[in-house]
Amino acid sequence: MRKVSILRSFRKIYQSIVDIPIKEGTILNNRYEVLSVIGTGSYGIVYLCNDLKSKENRVVKQLRPSKRRNKKEVELFQSETSVLHTLNHKNMPILYEGFSNNEYFFYAMSFIEGDNLEDQIFISKKTFNEKESLLILDQLLELVEYLHKNGIYHQDLRIPNILLNNNEPFLIDFGLSKQRVSFDAFQSPPSFSHNKQEGILEMKQQDYYDLGEILLYLLYTTYSSKNKKALPWTEELSLEKGTVYLLKRLLRIKEPYSNISEISADLHAALKAKEKVH
Helix, strand or coil, rough: HHHHHHHHHHHHHHHHHHHHCCCCCCCCCCCCEEEEEEEECCCCCEEEEECCCCCCEEEEECCCCHHHCCHHHHHHHHHHHHHHHHHHCCCCCCCCEEEECCCCEEEEEEEECEEEEHHHCCCCCCCCCCHHHHHHHHHHHHHHHHHHHHEECCCCCHHHHEEEEEEEEEEEECCCCCCCCCCCCCCCHHHHHHHHHHHHHHHHHHHHHHHHHHHHHHHHCCCCCCCCCCCCCCHHCCEEEEEECCCCCCHHCCCCCCHHHHHHHHHHHHHHHHHHHH
């Protein structure tokens, strides 16, 4: 354990020395002028840039310098670029190009206006009632359905990765996304085909579970704790039966959902019930 702890300490020191953000005013790929750092993740640094060619704001993501010699990390970064290249949705980033400079890896994408849900909830103290929360989920479900139909599974649906602009959600950060690899079932052993389908279902249900957690975050924005003792959400939140049922299946407390259509049906039933009450 002590050896592991020492290695982690050395790694952190190394990263603090090597992973210094690029200075403001630096021109990347003879095109993107760095304006500011707008985010840092476990393996990337994200910059707001001025595109000198189009005169528009762009986002440039850089693979952390400390990871550029790690083959696995480079492959993950390239995989994210590949996923972005396949996207064609107004509520998701547009990839413009990938490029490298002295073995440093980057890609440029569109800049999306908006603050992420995490900041809106915890900094701006924005609240969402039950109906508003369900409506946000409905929009997110449409984005997830688009991804799944295109063989993409986000696997990191969290409130920091959702931007909100005029109550319309935009999905970002595809660093952990997985793409379905096409295969010919007729040329594959039955066991391989079965395992493949099981893996796809597992990835779908991970995205569904994450949607359930996002819904919980939204619902808790209007909750005021009266008890010192923390209670389960089923006791703390006063929700319509349909919303409780939806959450329990998303969070795998009850039988988990196997497809988007099932979720959509229960979501719209919950919305309808909410409208009847009011």
